[in-house]
Amino acid sequence: MGVVLKYGGTSIATIEKINQIAKHIAFLKETEDNIVVVVSAMGKSTDELIKLAKQLSDNLPRREIDTLLSTGEQQTIALLAIALKGNGVDAISLTGFQAGFKTTNSHTKGIIMDVDITRVLSHLKQQKIVVVAGFQGISSDGDITTLGRGGSDTSAVALAAKLGYRCEIYTDVDGIYTVDPRLYKTAKKLDRISFEEMMEMASLGAGVIETRSVELAKKYNVSLYIAKSLSQSGSGTYIMNENYLFEDKPITGISVTDNVAMIILEGVKNDLKTVTKVFEIVSEKNINLDMISQNIDNDKNLVVSFSIDSDDIEVFEECKQENKDLFDTIKTQVMTDIIKLSLVGVGMASNFGVASKVFTTLANNNVPFLHVSTSEISISCTINKENKAKAVSVLAQAFKL
């Protein structure tokens, strides 16, 4: 057995932090045989590279952005390997392609198809600490790809899954909270949370870890632990199977997703082909849809609405341009300046009245809600962004978070 440690951007933002982490890992190596470390790019280096690129062209080709951005992690792995060796433990750095990460060729949003761990295993056998570049892989065309937001977490979990190791994600927050402590000061830290709840929380914008990683961890039963970089052992949050947990309240936490845009399509022809075509077009562009709803209007046409990340509005407009025939008959509305609020809890399924309590609480406090969608363990609604602080606070109080 062994462990995959993952260190994110702010926890390795400076040379001093890299050195501290190297010392810490050297210390762990005394009791742990097999250690793989997955790292992101240092702090703001990704933003700086994008800034350079934007000076050259308004139109940034995604393939080239991947080639550019993947240098960030490549620098971190080399520096961390140098620091580890400087601290007396043997280490070797591997880029995404060297570590065997095979991805789809959807640039800037690559998906891991497989990880060939042959090389990682051979270096572990040599008693080396293997330092792997997260967030990146190589496509079947031989092109460098990046995995999109939160990709380094997914890299770490995927490696842990293939190696059969546990996975520890180190970041700049000290665990998972019932509510984002920046939004609600008296929020409590959770010692443990189920995979399901974490997935909802993550997909709903909890920010600490992305859904894909939790999903992957659940699927391959990888034990996950999230904690502050260099914090005391056990002070973070364990993510585990639902049946290890006791539920005593319906809501575990509230997540907030900023930068949401709602797309409302009116006058969509009421046949399966047209609707399917719309979703096909949008998903081909790798736009993530959420809060999908569909109704029938007075003319028996469909009204379809869904939320997307507001960063994707431009890509959605491209879709429309490229499929004029289809969109010419559809009235499109794009709503911005809204956020999504989600309440998550495995206890929700067995607890009627949660939804009603949510809506009453918001209404009593004059917070209008725009769209609503629910799952077995979550309730989401969009609200105007200026109501964010108030809504979080009244809901957290109502559910005693």
Add this chain to the structure above:
Amino acid sequence: MGVVLKYGGTSIATIEKINQIAKHIAFLKETEDNIVVVVSAMGKSTDELIKLAKQLSDNLPRREIDTLLSTGEQQTIALLAIALKGNGVDAISLTGFQAGFKTTNSHTKGIIMDVDITRVLSHLKQQKIVVVAGFQGISSDGDITTLGRGGSDTSAVALAAKLGYRCEIYTDVDGIYTVDPRLYKTAKKLDRISFEEMMEMASLGAGVIETRSVELAKKYNVSLYIAKSLSQSGSGTYIMNENYLFEDKPITGISVTDNVAMIILEGVKNDLKTVTKVFEIVSEKNINLDMISQNIDNDKNLVVSFSIDSDDIEVFEECKQENKDLFDTIKTQVMTDIIKLSLVGVGMASNFGVASKVFTTLANNNVPFLHVSTSEISISCTINKENKAKAVSVLAQAFKL
């Protein structure tokens, strides 16, 4: 037919310069079908990365340095491809491994074994400008290697050789001079120079282009042209076969190599095995030797001396540590603060008296010379570095350069 253009560090040091070069290449593309561009890292980025690494450890593992430094060119290729596309021409970036550069695994001093141009050719067929990362490749172990000093020139020439294209090297000087103009103001620019002379000039520190590249160009008969970035067409220096040239004077130019160290080994046992062993040990560490000489002392032991780059002194000391048995009986002396001066000319072979004129000129001007070595077309000697300006000036005058 086509062309490989190479742009070096200072000529692509800023975003503005990258954009200017992109515009220039877009203009060339109107009349030139097949264009490959080889680039180095931007300006001082390599130095900055080394500075970061040195904060982490005194001992920099060469493999990790290669992984670290190769990100420099990877950033430039992505940025230049973005700039080219922004200027309306289709382009694609390729890292060393994507462009098919197979190297030895001697890190930081890799040697190109072969270039698999399949992928480059396929993109050229698609009418794309192919932007290739110079200075880097991949070893048979799957490790990223860098080619050492001047490696980007070698990358460009190797690609040109395999593609059967001509090669144009763009830099911050406007061609090859008889003497470095910084050392001797009235030095003349050469319109053309032979491969042989250029090789001697290069290996002797002319600085503009490294010997390996010229050697490769000669071997595969690649037409070479060296000029200032964005200069008027034809204003640089053509490097071509000797027999195209007319020689009218014995000396074509003077080269100066700074940072030379002389190693003097006294008391080396006079048998072939011992001497061979010394050279074997040193070359295994990839130290370049030059000005090798060997004499027999009064005790019938050997005195062996050679010059190395003063950056390699540390590695040489490692050699000694690792081979104590051998070096225990040898008295080693390391001379620093010296430079090497070389006079080069294909006319030299047929012109006796050149060496004598060199030594007389130096002696008449009170410049003591320490070691001397000669080849068919060059005379080199080491002098104390404080005599550099005087020596260059009196020799340039004596030979009317």
